[in-house]
Amino acid sequence: xxxxxxxxxxxxxxxxxxxxVAIGFVLIYKASGVFNFAQGAMVFFAAxxxxxxxxxxxxxxxxxxxxxxxxxxxxxxxxxRVVLRPLVNQPEITLFMATIGLAFFLEGLAQxxxxxxxxxxxxxxxxxxxQSVLDRFNIVVSQFDVMAAAVCxxxxxxxxxxxxxxxxxxxxxxxxxxxxxxxxxxIPLQRIWAILWAVAGVVALVAGLLxxxxxxxxxxxxxxxxxxxxxxxxxxxxxxxxxxVGGLIIGASEKLAEVYIGPLVGGGIxxxxxxxxxxxxxxxxxxxxxxxxxxxxx
Amino acid sequence: MFYREAGQFKTTYEADGQILPIRQDRIALxxxxxxxxxxxxxxxxxxxxxAILIPFLxxxxxxLGLNILTGYAGQLSLGTAAFxxxxxxxxxxxxxxxxxxxxxVAFVLGGLCAxxxxxxxxxxxxxxxxxxxxxxTLATQFFVVWCLTKIPALTGGSASGVITAQKIVILGxxxxxxxxxxxxxxxxxxxMALLAKNMVRSNVGRSWxxxxxxxxxxxxxxxxxxxxxLLAFAVSSFYCGxxxxxxxxxxxxxxxxxxxxLDLSFRILFMIIIGGVGSILxxxxxxxxxxxxxxxxxxxxxxxxxxxxxxxxxxLMVFGALIIFFLIxxxxxxxxxxxxxxxxLRLWPxxx
Numbered sequence: 001x002x003x004x005x006x007x008x009x010x011x012x013x014x015x016x017x018x019x020x021v022a023i024g025f026v027l028i029y030k031a032s033g034v035f036n037f038a039q040g041a042m043v044f045f046a047a048x049x050x051x052x053x054x055x056x057x058x059x060x061x062x063x064x065x066x067x068x069x070x071x072x073x074x075x076x077x078x079x080x081r082v083v084l085r086p087l088v089n090q091p092e093i094t095l096f097m098a099t100i101g102l103a104f105f106l107e108g109l110a111q112x113x114x115x116x117x118x119x120x121x122x123x124x125x126x127x128x129x130x131q132s133v134l135d136r137f138n139i140v141v142s143q144f145d146v147m148a149a150a151v152c153x154x155x156x157x158x159x160x161x162x163x164x165x166x167x168x169x170x171x172x173x174x175x176x177x178x179x180x181x182x183x184x185x186x187i188p189l190q191r192i193w194a195i196l197w198a199v200a201g202v203v204a205l206v207a208g209l210l211x212x213x214x215x216x217x218x219x220x221x222x223x224x225x226x227x228x229x230x231x232x233x234x235x236x237x238x239x240x241x242x243x244x245v246g247g248l249i250i251g252a253s254e255k256l257a258e259v260y261i262g263p264l265v266g267g268g269i270x271x272x273x274x275x276x277x278x279x280x281x282x283x284x285x286x287x288x289x290x291x292x293x294x295x296x297x298x
Numbered sequence: 299m300f301y302r303e304a305g306q307f308k309t310t311y312e313a314d315g316q317i318l319p320i321r322q323d324r325i326a327l328x329x330x331x332x333x334x335x336x337x338x339x340x341x342x343x344x345x346x347x348x349a350i351l352i353p354f355l356x357x358x359x360x361x362l363g364l365n366i367l368t369g370y371a372g373q374l375s376l377g378t379a380a381f382x383x384x385x386x387x388x389x390x391x392x393x394x395x396x397x398x399x400x401x402x403v404a405f406v407l408g409g410l411c412a413x414x415x416x417x418x419x420x421x422x423x424x425x426x427x428x429x430x431x432x433x434x435t436l437a438t439q440f441f442v443v444w445c446l447t448k449i450p451a452l453t454g455g456s457a458s459g460v461i462t463a464q465k466i467v468i469l470g471x472x473x474x475x476x477x478x479x480x481x482x483x484x485x486x487x488x489x490m491a492l493l494a495k496n497m498v499r500s501n502v503g504r505s506w507x508x509x510x511x512x513x514x515x516x517x518x519x520x521x522x523x524x525x526x527x528l529l530a531f532a533v534s535s536f537y538c539g540x541x542x543x544x545x546x547x548x549x550x551x552x553x554x555x556x557x558x559x560l561d562l563s564f565r566i567l568f569m570i571i572i573g574g575v576g577s578i579l580x581x582x583x584x585x586x587x588x589x590x591x592x593x594x595x596x597x598x599x600x601x602x603x604x605x606x607x608x609x610x611x612x613x614l615m616v617f618g619a620l621i622i623f624f625l626i627x628x629x630x631x632x633x634x635x636x637x638x639x640x641x642x643l644r645l646w647p648x649x650x
Contacts, residue, residue: 035429086626093374094625096429097571100564101621108614116607226560229433237429266448275437279422282434286426296514 006139007259008252013145015251016152017210021228022235022243023156024203029237031176031196033092034084037099040225041106042201046072047208047217051121052114061123065205072201080194107222119217123209148210155206156244159199168195176238230274234281236291245289250274301643317495334484339477347476348549350589355480355487356544358585361569362494362578363537368567369576370498371530372510373423373431377438378538378566383558384442385412385539386546387452390553393464394454401466405486405543412539413532415442420531424524427513439560446555453553460554463547479548486544490537495578497533506530507576568617572624574633583632591616 021039028036036042050068053059059067083102087095125147129140163169174182175192183189211221227250235246257273287293306321308314318324342351364378389408392399419438423431446452453461466473466482473482497503505526508516517523546553565588573584592613599609628634 083622083626090625090629092428094629096374096432097567098622098625100567101618101625103618104564104614104621105618108611108616108618112608112611112615116611226436229436233430233433268444268448272437272440272444275434275440279434279437282426282430283422286430288430 002138004256005137006141007255009139009141010145011252011255012248013142013149013251014255015231015247015249016149016244017207017247018224018227018231018251019244019247020152020155020203020207020210021224022231022247023159023240024200024207025228025232026235026237026240026243027159027200027203028196031172032084032193033095034099035092035096035237036200037096037225038103038106039200039204039228040222041103041110042072042075042204043208043211043224044217044219044221045075045106045110045208046201046205047121047212047221048110048114048119050205050209051119051212051217055119056114065209068205069202072205073198076197076199076201077194080190080197084193084197085190103222103225107219111219116219119212121209121212121217123213125213144214148214151206151210155203156240159203159240162199168192172196227274230278232288233275233278234289236288238292239288239290242288242290250277253277301640301646303644317499331488335481339481342480344476347480350593352476352480352483352549353545354585354589355483356541356549357566357569357589358582359487359490359544360538360541360566361573361581361585362491363534363541364566365570365573365576365578365581366494366498366506366537367530367534369570369574369580370503370510371506371527371534372513373420373527373530374428375435375438375534376432376560376563376567377419377435377442379542379558379560379562380439380442381412381416381535381538382542382545382562383446383555384415384535385409385542386553386558387446388412388539389543390461390463390546391452391454401464401468401547405540405547408543409536409539412542413536416531416535416538417528420528420535423527423531436560439563443555443558460552463551463553466547473548483544483548486540490540491578491582494537498578502526502529510576568621570631571621572631574631575629577631577633579636580631580633583636587632591620 021043024039024042025036028034028039046068049071050064053064053067054061079102083098084095087098123144125144128143161169163172171182171187171192172195174185174187175189179189182192207224208217208221211224215221228247231243231246231250233246234249235242235244254270254274254277258267258270261273262269282288301320301322303320303322306319308319313319318327338351339347360378360382363381364375367373367375385405385408387408388411389401389404392404392407393401415438419435422434426434466479468482473479498506505516505521508519508521509523509526509530513523516526542558545557550557569584569588570581571584572587573582574580595613595616596609599606599612604612624631
């Protein structure tokens with residue numbers, strides 16, 4: 001039983017990290033209808049930039065992080081200006097394919113500026129079991145994972161405050177509701193989109209740092225986007241709570257499936273199990289758990 | 299002037315409905331085909347044949363398959379490579395388990411297996427659309443490749459997962475040199491392209507396009523959505539399956555799951571974006587572009603003395619930038635540019 005809980009908790013905690021990437025997607029999709037396939041590449045770009053600054057220029061972490069945030073903001077502005085603005089009013093599928101192109105571009109750019117080595121990233125939290133939990137329940141829970149989850153929680157809280165309490169947040173919600181109405185009342189649409197991409201870049205940085213500290217900063221980080229997709233399908237593309245709940249479900253079920261079903265069929269089912277789960281779910285509820293109901297008219 | 303259709307009158311319905319209504323087009327196509335069949339195999343170097351022309355034709359076939367599904371029927375798919383893998387492995391298995399089975403029959407059967415898998419994974423498209431579907435086709439990609447690595451029965455119990463493809467022998471004639479393989483691939487691809495061209499001009503193709511443009515409206519005017527969508531998945535997967543079989547038998551010489559990665563799916567998607575979504579010609583142009591671009595970049599990088607890692611990253615960037623560029627500047631791809639070029643030639647030298 002202890003083992004079950006260990007797997008479950010481990011899964012939930014890694015689900016939080018999936019959710020973090022998924023939130024980046026949701027932010028952009030909600031406000032601009034762009035399904036940003038490049039989110040994984042942005043995670044990679046952010047993490048590699050941060051590590052690159054530390055390794056090559058000897059920056060300490062506390063300096064590298066703001067510098068990377070600045071870089072991500074600039075990147076977000078550039079993406080809005082160069083890629084999205086000319087594609088305004090195109091079908092969503094075109095925008096989606098453009099972000100696939102963007103993903104390739106960013107992957108190439110990141111490795112061209114820095115390099116394609118695997119970088120170690122040392123965050124000031126160690127990946128050791130939490131002693132108190134180990135003593136009381138005899139369950140191994142990594143301290144790092146708990147801290148990561150806490151960071152995610154704080155980030156979500158900050159985003160919630162940003163959305164609910166600030167002027168920019170109000171504008172963001174207005175844009176998400178209806179572009180044209182927002183434009184009509186004088187909200188600068190393009191500035192809002194730029195802010196959004198910048199925020200998504202910062203979220204990508206947090207995700208990149210957490211994943212990078214765990215698995216090393218390397219090209220494999222881009223595959224996180226592929227992990228976040230079933231999370232999105234499950235949670236719905238337009239809902240931040242959906243991304244979190246979806247992340248938890250996917251994280252927990254994929255680890256449990258790997259441990260309990262995996263050995264029966266040869267293992268390695270983590271790659272597709274989340275997709276199949278999400279797909280089965282879609283057949284019941286095509287708009288996802290928290291997604292908006294899609295009404296189709298001619 | 300160069301492209302004058304004045305004087306070419308159509309007096310029968312057959313003449314009016316032919317694939318290439320303008321004489322110059324027919325002559326050009328015939329010339330291209332003659333050149334490709336009768337001249338190229340003898341003048342081209344084995345390198346050109348086996349490293350550029352054969353993969354070009356195979357990718358064009360796969361792009362054709364994806365174009366049927368995405369370009370004509372409007373169902374975005376990121377699982378093309380999976381269908382190719384099914385085709386390759388099924389063909390290999392048919393030849394392996396039924397010795398004496400003609401290899402062309404094995405290719406067709408492989409394609410049919412891919413079509414069945416396509417129908418199975420196309421079923422969700424009845425409920426979900428757009429991005430949700432694109433994401434769920436990734437399930438196909440991961441699931442199929444996983445099956446092929448984990449289920450020994452599919453791979454003949456090979457330990458390494460890499461199997462040598464059988465020799466292509468048709469009626470006792472071995473297609474073992476680059477020239478012969480090239481001719482075989484060319485004939486198959488040309489035949490299937492002709493079929494596809496006719497299919498998209500027919501009733502079936504029109505209902506695909508109706509579903510693509512607005513599926514609710516299509517349903518209202520009496521197009522049976524389920525049949526149309528599943529048929530698109532089946533036909534598309536069949537094409538991809540045959541392309542996959544050719545990829546394994548005529549190009550790689552081995553059958554292995556790693557050859558059919560997500561990366562290949564993306565490359566084929568890029569081919570149809572750059573070549574032209576919803577265009578048969580576009581599949582060929584896109585395939586040529588994507589096959590030639592890395593070669594060209596390598597030559598440039600080599601000329602500039604750049605290290606390989608830089609060259610490969612530049613390749614990624616150029617790919618990405620080109621996709622964005624084409625989507626912004628010419629969403630209908632090279633095929634549309636070609637069409638514009640023809641219109642200009644028709645009016646030349648008078649612009650109006």
